[in-house]
Amino acid sequence: MTNRWGKSMLVFLGVLGATYVEAQTPRTLEVYGEGQIEVVPDMAHVQVGVTTVGEHVEKASAENARAVEAVLSAVEATGVERTDMATSNFSIGMERNYREEKDRAVYRVNNMVDITVHDLSIIGQVLGAAMSGGANEVRGLRLEVAQKRAAMVRARALAAEDARQKAEHLASLHGVEIGPVLSITEGGGGGPAPLLKTMAMDARSVPISAGSQRLSATIRVVYQLK
Numbered sequence: 001m002t003n004r005w006g007k008s009m010l011v012f013l014g015v016l017g018a019t020y021v022e023a024q025t026p027r028t029l030e031v032y033g034e035g036q037i038e039v040v041p042d043m044a045h046v047q048v049g050v051t052t053v054g055e056h057v058e059k060a061s062a063e064n065a066r067a068v069e070a071v072l073s074a075v076e077a078t079g080v081e082r083t084d085m086a087t088s089n090f091s092i093g094m095e096r097n098y099r100e101e102k103d104r105a106v107y108r109v110n111n112m113v114d115i116t117v118h119d120l121s122i123i124g125q126v127l128g129a130a131m132s133g134g135a136n137e138v139r140g141l142r143l144e145v146a147q148k149r150a151a152m153v154r155a156r157a158l159a160a161e162d163a164r165q166k167a168e169h170l171a172s173l174h175g176v177e178i179g180p181v182l183s184i185t186e187g188g189g190g191g192p193a194p195l196l197k198t199m200a201m202d203a204r205s206v207p208i209s210a211g212s213q214r215l216s217a218t219i220r221v222v223y224q225l226k
Contacts, residue, residue, distance in 0.1 A: 035156060086114050
């Protein structure tokens with residue numbers, strides 16, 4: 001009799017404990033919100049460079065230095081400040097041509113310069129001037145938004161509103177209401193997706209495709225249900 005009573009009490013306590021835990025666990029609703037905003041690039045970064053080849057390293061280096069200075073002067077004439085031009089790479093390498101009867105060594109000198117253009121309307125003129133000035137390499141043109149942080153703030157605000165609207169709609173469909181926010185997590189994203197347009201340039205410049213970029217923000221929100 002005592003054993004039966006003890007087992008019955010254990011079962012009763014187990015059911016009571018499970019009911020208590022269930023009562024203490026809040027009902028939640030998890031949603032994801034997304035916000036997108038379209039911005040117009042207003043600056044650009046590009047690398048231009050000069051490569052010269054010669055049998056004498058001193059001559060090849062001097063020729064390269066003159067050519068790079070001509071490129072910088074040509075770019076400066078378009079309105080770009082010298083402070084927005086910086087050497088990003090300088091190298092000298094020796095090469096041998098084993099196909100010729102005489103084994104001759106030649107030297108290859110390369111000088112790459114990073115250029116920041118704050119006025120996007122002249123980027124084509126800058127590239128045209130660089131090549132006319134003697135640049136024989138152009139790499140890595142990137143169009144960017146100077147005030148990207150402010151744009152992402154607006155995108156997050158849209159994502160938060162999207163998450164709340166989704167949560168309210170889902171809750172109403174099930175006859176409940178959303179309560180306080182339990183957690184917020186920001187997801188990946190934010191990378192610009194370019195929407196390209198061709199910029200009008202004069203005949204002496206390089207045609208560049210530019211336009212708007214779409215920045216996105218994603219957040220995960222967990223609401224407590226009332």
